[in-house]
Amino acid sequence: MIHSVWFLAVEAAEEASGGLFDLDATLPLxxxxxxxxxxxxxALFYKPLGKAIDERDGYIRSNKVDAAERLAKAEQIAKAYQQELAETRRQSQAVIATAQEEAQKLAAQSMAEAQQEAQAQREQVQRELDEQKHQALTSLEQQVDGLSRQILDKLLSSAS
Known part of the structure; x- marks a missing residue:
């Protein structure tokens, strides 16, 4: 069909012998x-090219929407993790504060027990010292009495 149309166009061009603007069958042909x-x-080039461009555009749009959804989901997960991290930090600070309070209570209790024990030992030592002092005084009194008697006996025996 293309050959016949082309052939007709060539024939029409050969037959026409006119001026600059001959309006014969050449213009419609x-x-x-x-x-x-x-x-x-x-049909051959633009439709396939347009189809490929449309497919590519659809692919890009779907990837863009998918990426936006993933980004939103990632931001939500990050926000949830940040909140969870903040809550965990608060809990750990509370646990640390509780542990410090308990440690201070134990230290205070241990200190009080140590002071009581030291006081009890001091009192025990004081009692022992008092007892030893009393024994020493008693022993000295006995020795003084013995020496006094001996001196007295010697004085009396030398005086008689």
Missing amino acids: MAVQFVLLAVILN
Whole structure:
């Protein structure tokens, strides 16, 4: 069909021998050829190219939407993790504060027990010292009495 149309166009061009603007069958024939060329180009090149461009555009849009959803989900997860981290920090600070209070209570209790034990030992030592002092005084009194008697006996025996 293309060959026959082309052939007709060539014949029409050969028959026409006019001026600058002859309005014979050449103009409509050129218009038909142009439309026919546009239809052929559209069918062979532009539709597949347009289809590929549309598919690519759809792919990009779907990836963009998917990426936006993933980003939103990642931001939500990050926010949840930050909240969980903050809560965990608060809990750990509370546990540390409780442990410090318990340690201070244990230290105070141990200190009080140590002071009581030291006081009890001091009192025990004081009692032992008092007892030893009393024994020493008693022993000294006995020795003084013995020595006094001996001195007295010697004085009396030397005086007699």
